[in-house]
Amino acid sequence: MSSIEQRPRRRAPWVFAALAALLAFLPLVAGPYPQTIARSVLTYMMLAISWDMLIRSGQLSFGIAGFFGLGGYAAAIGATYLGVPPVLTLVFAAVVVGVVALLIGAVVLRLRGMYFAIVTLALAEIFRIVMHNWSSLTGGPNGMLLPRSAFDGNSVATYLMMLVLAAVVIGVSEWFRHSRIHFALTAIRDNETVAASAGVNIYAYLLTAFAITSGIQGAVGASYAQLFGFVTPESSFNVNYTLIPLAMTLLGGMYGTWGPVVGAVLLGVVGEYLKLFIPYGHLLVYGVIIVLVILFMPRGIVGLVRGHLERSRRTTTASEKGGAA
Amino acid sequence: MKGLQTEALTIRFGGLTAVDGVDFSLTPGEIVGIIGPNGAGKTTLINLLAGIYAPTSGRVVFDGEDITAVPAHRRAALGIGRTFQLIHPLEDLTLVENVMTGFLFAGRRSLRAAREAAAALCRDLGLGGLNRSTGELNILETKKMEIAKALAVEPSVLFLDEVMAGLNSTETLDVIRMVREIAAHRNLGIGVVEHVMGVIKELTERVVVLDGGRLIAAGPYSEVSQDPRVVSAYLGGSV
Incomplete structure (x- = not known):
């Protein structure tokens, strides 16, 4: 096979590694x-990436906060009743939430589009109500205190823990991008009938993607519980954990790892500074940004930059051809 | 028995019987025309054979096994390939990636092997510029890509649903030549749905005629085209 047909070698993994x-x-x-801001940016970044990983299959989830909150509770319950060591609660929560998503996904992944989106939104609310009312296990509306938090709350150590988790999430997202999963999810998003006719087991791939992305959201929820040392129904299932990652991904650009990363850094840092001037005003700004991006920049920042690079590459090759002729 | 057979295949959508008691067969090495007026059930028949629809009654048998309950993605892996009447490129994938999907999933090949197989197949069909987006392809290239996608599942039976539609006469001849070569070199059974009767006459050894979901005639094109029932189905009026 000629080298011309090969895709160009990817630099992205090295750039990521250097950044990390x-x-x-x-x-x-x-x-x-700044470390606090960095931890918050990393939290939203991971949620944004996981949401993007599922939307690559065309499935719009509004359930991020649900699985995030469930992960926090899984960590608290695991630590309190089963003696799971603090750092391992991240893994524990990922597995618990992943399995829950697998069971729920087996049913709800028969739905598509708006119906799927609404059900995920409802699921988040159901999780919150269950945790709110199952007082004997979860402490009800008062929530739970973790018996011990990771690294006893040492800010440098927890920051590094978040950084490692983010690196893992980025790794999983890149694996999605460069393995057969990418082809399956993209084909499903473009046309399910064509995908099935090419041999794609749509249900199996959607279920896998749903379980993995929910598991990530669970692990991030557990890391949040470790950072703050407690979980409550109102804080852990806060709808911001759905809306902010979604806004970040839209701003940065969907269907790739870079988009959510860029969006999370920009909105996260800008939002933090806005908070200083107008409390809660950052949410207003998020809303305005989403509207503007959808209207004028539907492929996000990364899509915009890619488009420019493509075009300049194409005009160069075209002029080279013209020069040769 | 090799190839694809149906027994009294029927599907109803509410009150409409789109395919009604059809007995159809396609064996490797033959090219069969599937003709009939608009709404006769030709595409619905293909969707039933490919597993996109589940029949209301009747059976689909492939290489001697009942596959009536087998889902579409597994039928692709078994070796049933099809193109789509309305072309459906996977627009977020490049030309070669579109063709790769069949090799990847139906053929269970690795990424590298699938890419190589897709590149070789595209070369065979005269498709270049493999890393172009599907939006950059002209109509003939798009049709060829659709055929390549169907061939990528490495089928033993292949259905071409109006692949010539929208092509001019030179391009049509090009695709006819291609389909002949495919049939000759790959020992495929090919089912051709086409409205241009010249193409059917040129390509097929026998045709089946559908009208209102029923199979009303079968045989060589020269005979079937003289059949008064077929003439009446196309032109209207009583026999």
């Missing part, structure tokens, strides 16, 4: 406040 290494040294130069 650089970010690991952030605590040496930045104080606790």
